[in-house]
Amino acid sequence: MSKGKIVKVSGPLVVAEGLENVKMYEVVRVGEKKLIGEVLELKDNFASIQVYEETSGVGPGEPVFATGFPLSVELGPGLIGSIFDGIQRPLDIISNNFGDFIARGIDVPALNRVKKWHFTPMLKRGDDVITGDILGEVQETSLVKQKIMVPPGAEGKIIKISEGNFTVEETVVEIKSEKTETVHKISLLQKWPVRKPRLYREKLPPAEMLITGQRVIDTFFPVAKGGSACIPGPFGSGKTVVQHQISKWSDADIIVFVGCGERGNEMADVLLEFPQLKDPKTNEPLIKRTVLIANTSNMPVAARESSVYTGITIAEYFRDMGYTVALMADSTSRWAEALREISGRLEEMPGDEGYPAYLSTRLAEFYERAGCVICSGSDERLGALTIIGSVSPPGGDLSDPVVQATLRIVKVFWSLEDKLAFARHFPAISWLRSYSLYVESFSSYLSKNIAGDFLSYRKTALRILQEEASLEEIVRLVGIEALTPSERLILVTAKSIREDFLHQVAFDPEDTYTPLSVQYSMLKIIILLHNKCEKLLSTGATIDEVASLGVREKIARMKFFKDDALEKFDSLIKEVR
Template sequence: MAYISYISGPVVRAVLEGEAAKLYELAFVGSASLVAEVVDVSRDEAVLQVYENSEGMRLKEPVRFSGEMFSAYLGPGLLGTVFDGIQRPLNKMGEKIEKGTALYALDTETKYRFTPLVSAGERVGPGEYIAEVEEFGFIHRLMLPPDREGVVAYIAPAGEYTVKEEIVRLEGGFSMSMVQKMPLRIPRSFAERESPKVPLLTGQRIIDFLFPLAKGGAASIPGGFGTGKTILQQTLAKWSDADVIVYVGCGERGNEMTEVLEEFPQLNDPATGKKLMERTVLIANTSDMPVSARGASILLGLAIAEYYRDMGYHVALMADSTSRWAEAMREISGRLNELPAEEGFPAYLASSIAAIYERAAMVGTLGGKKGSVTLIGAVSPPGGDLSEPVTRNTRRYTNAFWALDRELASARFFPAINYSQSYSGYAESLKEWWMAVDEKAPALREWMLSLLQEDARLQKIVKLLGTEALPEEQRLIVEIASLVKEVFLQQNAFDDIDAYSPPQRVLKMASMIKTIQQQWVRCHKEGRIPVEVLKSMPVIEAFVRAKYEIPNEDLERYDELHERIVKSYEKLLQEYGR
């Protein structure tokens, strides 16, 4: 029997005494049977990280090895459930989480309506769909594990079953229920990885139009304390057109996760009209929970996301925040006496971050469908320093970078994304999709970005000398850029109309701003009309109000407003020409 020989917080060393331990094997430590994972093995000793509170643990207490890797339980019952970092359902644990509490991750009492897709005698391959289960009106496709294949000897008839009942048996003896166990650290297999060419629509104009994210892509949201990372991730979870949302609260403050846990069950899903929780899995691992479980919580979220991806669904995984996960890695590394690298982080920080974001992908599944995992990770750099190691290495492995700005957040500008520091590498691959909506879309985007860049250059002069120091041509640029920022980029998350903008609305608004600029330039050149007069026209106020007044179902009113703008400035030019 193995026993504890050394304890340092969540790090435990166990003397093996003839027993064998495998790397990343699930183990149970101490008399309380705390969940742990083997992170290092030598001839006669294993090093484990404990995923629960190790206070009160003593030397010589027993250690049991399970013989299998630390795994996630996957099956019906995931949706709508709140788990902790090691997949214990929090709704079953009461107000206080007792250490050593062993709870089955899925509901074993509920019966699900089961419909077989194969018959006895059929040959089935790895990852092939064998049955369907209805859950919240959601089709849950049951798959053969990626490492199994064979001839069906028995398939349960259509009916209602619990997740633990046998539903299929292959010739040779392999049997399975609705539940699969998948190791957290091993990505699920797929047929092929595809290039991401379809956007993950978020309804946020600055993201969808200027810095888009593709389904199967990866994005990072760096920002200091109070810049709105959590609010933005919650907004994306509500409005993005993903089929399934996996939200991981990793090391965040308890009050922030409390808001998520209280609000998500009450939110209506704009896509279905039902409750948002019916297509959401929440993983809550707050800052007061064991530090080592932070790494497990993100891996658990990835395992669940890949499971739904392999059913042919598009999954959005929100990780808030990966900085807390990296800090936990640093603490564990220190307790393991590993040589520290930059700012105390372990030398494998970059490869660990890469391994997480690499699992975001658009794939052809083994079952013959297309699915994706889109990973959006929040980063919390100390003091808002975007050059610190976690932010810098995250930036290397994500193609969309949405840098949050403290000044914008303080000014109640939402989303507080700094357009000068942000970028997206998906714009080119999504160009064809946007051109199918409107062939002018890529040119509009390029125009807006160049306008904002020119404005950023002029703002340095404005801050020193004021707008009066600029010639009229440059004041035109500053005023048009102001319209872009205040009307187009800024959104009111609490307004029923402005909270979400479909692509058609985005393009109409961008096109109208460009038309306004063209009219202003014409009026200035032909009539020498002052900028103050141009921007004080009633149609400008009407355009500003339109984002709160014109619903997404009545976008034709933008076309009418567009005509009013052109006619108003033609009339103004005629009056000045008299």
């Protein structure tokens, strides 16, 4: 491999000369400390390198070594439950072996090389296989069976396969190519270049809901398994809490959480909480289905970019096994800021607000890796990858270039409002500004699994909330006396929708998660009561009478109903009627 020499260091950007035959996006080792970097630009004899580790103390004249490989991640047993940094170094192992600070240039493999995993074959000797076929399984954690798949190009006939305990580097299967007679030795470990989306057979339009247990999300602005969503919001409006809630409660098989440029204590929250929290379906700790990538605000800026790519590649790998995967990226603004910083140092022509002109292409390429797919392989297994990215625009300004570029790509927009957060209405997702373009495509799913009139209650509720907004304007101008009784009823019902349904406290053990069928019942009761009150008004009741009905108190307690919820809902419905 070729060797060059540093001519300039500018923060995370290093320029080297003399690296012969080096390619774009090739990994290079920079300086005496052998820091990890990636080639971003090639001009004449000079290579501009983005360095994923702190470059202080590195100077001109020091060597740079080409490696011949693009930035890649290791895929195999041992991913789940791990916490990696942006270039997939296992932080838990590093802290156990080297203390709490990551020494630079440290070489620790992402996946444990010594641990043995039990491999159970699903195919046998003599079977013909193509790329993506599942050769066997490893029970990685109590929640996840990792499928060992035929890597691209290793097609042919299985000549050796056996059950047993293997390290990730040992050969578990041998496949002989019919044409070339080559023997492919397959181990549990595969590598994949992070900037290249993993392959699949076909992309399908997403049709199934990702159920998160968060009422404002599932009922009003749902996201699909295989869909994409963004959460822009000002400082402290609840972006991280929403993403934590989805990581904890959504019905995905695998969660990949990328903490990108955010505070370390938020990552620490996840680390402390997930081993304690139990998956409601299986009662196993949530960490057993989770992969964490941590690139906190005190870690090198350039590695924010690699953390996003590392995360998405790991997520795609589990999608390829036929799993439903959800990836959270918190926050994509920090990644965009890293792009801006590097672009500035490369002296590229700046676009909006100094962000590079390719910002929107980068974001689009990232979100397009979401999807519902028929996986590679000869069976017809489906996999889904949902991407949920938070955006932190300065001052919560939605005209920010990162927000605007993201909104052009994603199908779901959860707009967090500081006014709501300030009033302690959480999740502070605006019901007036947010949207989901998936709602219609879920209608048959909802009819089949929940109720045929689900979407009509949703529509009524949203209409009432919109009317509330315009009535409030009138009240501000001329006072509540200007409203008719039925207009005042709108205000009463809207308040109930906001307080008894939308408001959901993440930290309350009962309130934190609401099954979809319960969400439906809750909303139905509120709307039935509204319809009933309209009738009462038309037959002579006063607005004060209908606003102070005893049943309203019970409705306010609905979210704390426990196991006998369904019975209680039935009797509430009877009472309303």
